Amino acid sequence: MQGLLCLTLLATPVPLMSSDEPPPAALRSDTARFVAVNVEFTLLHEMGHLLIAELGLPVLGREEDAADQLGFISLFLSSGRQRDAGFYAKLLDVADYWRLEWQRPKPASEEVYVWGSHGLDAQRFYNLACLIYGSDPDRLEWVPKVTGLPVERALYCDQEYAQVRKALAWVELQHGRRPGEADGHVIRVVYEPTSLRSGQYLLEQLRRSGEVEAIARRASETYRLPRDLVLRLANCGAPDAWYSRTGAELVLCYERLEHFQTLAAQLPDLRQAKAPARCALCASP
Secondary structure (H helix, E strand, O other): OOOHHHHHOOOOOOOOOOOOOOOHHHHOOOHHHHHHHHHHHHHHHHHHHHHHHHOOOOOOOOHHHHHHHHHHHHHHHOOOOOOOHHHHHHHHHHHHHHHHHHHOOOOHHHOOOOOOOOOOHHHHHHHHHHHHHHOOOOOOOHHHHHHOOOHHHHOOHHHHHHHHHHHHHHHHHHHEOOOOOOOOOOEEEEEOOOOOOOHHHHHHHHHHHOHHHHHHHHHHHHEOOOOOEEEEEEOOOOOOEEEEOOOOEEEEEHHHHHHHHHHHOOHHHHHHOOOOOOOHHHOOO
16 A cells, blocks of 8 residues: 555645635534544654654654654645645644643643743644645635734745655655555554543544544554554543553543543634734744
């Protein structure tokens, strides 16, 4: 099977109705869509960590930033030829998750500090907004308007997008499975029971969609993995997700699904508000 990038490299975007005004459907709030696409991005982000470790990928800069970029471009390309308002609504849902995290008050245990390995929530929001806009600046002139992406950053977003896409192409060229190559190692999906109040419903919705299995299958079929791995969904006591090299598994906590659902309720107010103010801590000196 050809790699994910190869399957979509020649995809032709579907023109949007207007380049400077967002299609109404792109800003329409939908809780189920918000939860589903952020589950997908979270898994693809952690899959980025998995590929970096398992394939020994070189990383220049913070690994967390690289994982975000791998997660975004994998999500972007997994849509195939779809480039309509619904597609961009999903991408905005991912960016707006980080805008909601940026704006919500947090206890000290959840704060992201400037010395940490993760970027600030505001930085991750703008990074993703930049990649969305950079994927097709001519047709997505409305993205900086609705996200507040400053023109100083927007000018170079097409180059940032091209860098990320080129990086994934290199990964697939170096570590991708060849046509006709014998079956290799796989990522197995494991669902543990959940006792969370809304966790069971969310779990059923997730299992019915088959998206988790699709992510594991695409990675297994695209890359020459050095060993069998596990993608585990479980109760963790916190809305978390991680990749464990020693445990050979990627874990998504059911509590994170509930967290996505809680934040989704705030999305309508967020979309009706003005573009976000600039992040003071993110400004250049």
